[in-house]
Amino acid sequence: MSSTLATQPPPGEQATPKFTARLHSPQLPRWVPWALLAGSVAVGLALHFMVGWGRALAIVVAWLGYMGLLVTVSGRVEGRRKAKDRLATWLVTTAFVLALLPLGSLLWQVVSNGLPAINAGFLNSSMRNVVGEGGGIFHALWGTLIVTALAALMSIPIGLATGIYLVEYGNGRMARWITFLVDVMTGIPSIVAGLFAYALFVIFFGEGVRMGFGGAVALSVLMIPLVVRSTEEMLKLVPNELREASYALGVPKWRTIIKVVLPTAIAGIITGITIAIARVIGETAPLLIICGSTDSVNFNPFDGRMMTLPVFIYSQYKNPGVPPEFGIERAWGAALVLTVIVMTLNLVARLISYYFSPKTKA
Amino acid sequence: MAKSIDVSDLNIFYGDFCAVEDVTIPIAARSVTAFIGPSGCGKSTFLRSLNRMHEVIPGARVEGKILIDGADLYDPEVDPVEVRRQIGMVFQRPNPFPTMSIAENVIAGMRLNSRKLKKAEAAEIVEGSLRRANLWTEVKDRLDKPGSSLSGGQQQRLCIARAIAVQPQVLLMDEPCSALDPISTTAIEDLIHELKEDYTIVIVTHNMQQAARVSATTAFFNLAGVGRPGQLIEYGPTTKIFTTPENESTEAYISGRFG
Numbered sequence A: 001m002s003s004t005l006a007t008q009p010p011p012g013e014q015a016t017p018k019f020t021a022r023l024h025s026p027q028l029p030r031w032v033p034w035a036l037l038a039g040s041v042a043v044g045l046a047l048h049f050m051v052g053w054g055r056a057l058a059i060v061v062a063w064l065g066y067m068g069l070l071v072t073v074s075g076r077v078e079g080r081r082k083a084k085d086r087l088a089t090w091l092v093t094t095a096f097v098l099a100l101l102p103l104g105s106l107l108w109q110v111v112s113n114g115l116p117a118i119n120a121g122f123l124n125s126s127m128r129n130v131v132g133e134g135g136g137i138f139h140a141l142w143g144t145l146i147v148t149a150l151a152a153l154m155s156i157p158i159g160l161a162t163g164i165y166l167v168e169y170g171n172g173r174m175a176r177w178i179t180f181l182v183d184v185m186t187g188i189p190s191i192v193a194g195l196f197a198y199a200l201f202v203i204f205f206g207e208g209v210r211m212g213f214g215g216a217v218a219l220s221v222l223m224i225p226l227v228v229r230s231t232e233e234m235l236k237l238v239p240n241e242l243r244e245a246s247y248a249l250g251v252p253k254w255r256t257i258i259k260v261v262l263p264t265a266i267a268g269i270i271t272g273i274t275i276a277i278a279r280v281i282g283e284t285a286p287l288l289i290i291c292g293s294t295d296s297v298n299f300n301p302f303d304g305r306m307m308t309l310p311v312f313i314y315s316q317y318k319n320p321g322v323p324p325e326f327g328i329e330r331a332w333g334a335a336l337v338l339t340v341i342v343m344t345l346n347l348v349a350r351l352i353s354y355y356f357s358p359k360t361k362a
Numbered sequence B: 001m002a003k004s005i006d007v008s009d010l011n012i013f014y015g016d017f018c019a020v021e022d023v024t025i026p027i028a029a030r031s032v033t034a035f036i037g038p039s040g041c042g043k044s045t046f047l048r049s050l051n052r053m054h055e056v057i058p059g060a061r062v063e064g065k066i067l068i069d070g071a072d073l074y075d076p077e078v079d080p081v082e083v084r085r086q087i088g089m090v091f092q093r094p095n096p097f098p099t100m101s102i103a104e105n106v107i108a109g110m111r112l113n114s115r116k117l118k119k120a121e122a123a124e125i126v127e128g129s130l131r132r133a134n135l136w137t138e139v140k141d142r143l144d145k146p147g148s149s150l151s152g153g154q155q156q157r158l159c160i161a162r163a164i165a166v167q168p169q170v171l172l173m174d175e176p177c178s179a180l181d182p183i184s185t186t187a188i189e190d191l192i193h194e195l196k197e198d199y200t201i202v203i204v205t206h207n208m209q210q211a212a213r214v215s216a217t218t219a220f221f222n223l224a225g226v227g228r229p230g231q232l233i234e235y236g237p238t239t240k241i242f243t244t245p246e247n248e249s250t251e252a253y254i255s256g257r258f259g
């Protein structure tokens, strides 16, 4: 390029227009796609209200029509490549909306059905001696918090240590076996984890044992592999150069792990742990088996039945009492509380990863 | 206090692949030794074997002998951590700690080893090391900003400051100026001149003029062929290597006829 420019000096006026002609290509004004969209929506509305088509059909036809219009117009004005780009954008948007639909409608259901149930009494009372109206989730809320906290307390150290071992120390047979076992654990159905915890506690406490701690053990079985996996992934992302930089300063390996590797990966690890907690907090089956179901408050995880939110939802739905409306409403209220807890945990995870991750900007 | 290094019959492996073969070279204390040679001939590999950083890579190992002031570096009794405290290293690619500020990066050698530092003492080390690495004026107003917020060349100088802050007796520098402008390069070369009064310095460089300027001894490495191990072709006083080298390939490399 430069050599041709140098050898045959073209008159400046002649070269420039040619060059700019290649750089500039016709482009649709920004309002055009929006106008097309508005037109399609209008057609859809007309089909629905005036022609009498069904709502879903009208929406689909309008959306497909929008795509056809946009691609045709773009192809005429902007050329094939831009038209393909518009088509791809349309496809991605469609996929996005389809993916979001179930989530949106789920949230809508939970909020609209659950909100009427929520009040101070609902959060502050148990189900003791309640048959019809009234009652609440106090016992179940505390049960869920206690059981999940205990599960986290057991899973985080074990999972973290295993992840560190696998990435920093593990090579050879031992590590391969651990990885294999963790993979197997990831696939364990939650009800099997519950049965395992039950069988384990029967050994010590005899048949028919029920206690919150057993639920925590069952949840740990489900949570440990999640923590191991996320820790492993995050530690693998830490560049080896940082470890080498630390070694080269005469820092022993264990200090390097604690002071260089973990701080670099901590945001991702904590995010992974939080998401693991959010994953197990909604487990029902194992808790139904080992924690049991009760109407009363129990703060002692080592003694007797302990209610949890998922089990509460299940039992209220299954035995709503007489008349049944109140039980169903309580189930939705508890579902809303559980959803809020899970979403809060996810939000916390995002905040943590935002504040703890290594900053490159001032 | 500076240490001399004696390498004899050293072979360096990555798994089964022999990267460097049969190196024998004495490295004098309180002087600068430069390694030159084409890319991939094993300069970095050899340099890393001098402070036992090579073995950090899985499957990597060495055969042969390296004596540091007469003591065998690869004796099973020798603690690699202790070795690296005395033989510092500046890597080919800058690697500041992203979780630490600029100041923390400089004193990382002490902090990571939990050595207690008084505040004034730490500030003194930070300023002194950064000044010697010619970075102080650029960062003195933002010492608490993350080390990774610096430009590539600034990061390289930060890593140099970090390496000299712990006052190693031997300093291994792998292309420390490859990302630096002429002004900073001059500053680093001045630093090398200053350091060689007390320390032993080994520097890898692709810049012939730099090798000629800073080093007393130059060693030329070359590849026997593609896929073959790198070899030490010859070493000697820098002036001799650059004027009347014994080996033809050295002459060719230095005069720029290949490599």
Ligand SMILES: Nc1ncnc2c1ncn2[C@@H]1O[C@H](COP(=O)(O)OP(=O)(O)OP(=O)(O)O)[C@@H](O)[C@H]1O
Pocket (backbone or CB within 6 Å): B014, B017, B019, B037, B038, B039, B040, B041, B042, B043, B044, B045, B046, B057, B092, B230
């Ligand atoms: N981690 C590694 N694993 C396997 N082989 C490696 C590794 N690092 C380097 N090698 C090989 O060892 C040989 C020497 O590499 P080395 O990095 O020492 O070259 P160099 O002389 O420093 O080159 P440059 O001037 O480009 O930095 C090369 O063939 C390289 O492919």
Ligand SMILES: [Mg+2]
Pocket (backbone or CB within 6 Å): B043, B044, B045, B092, B174
């Ligand atoms: Mg190199």
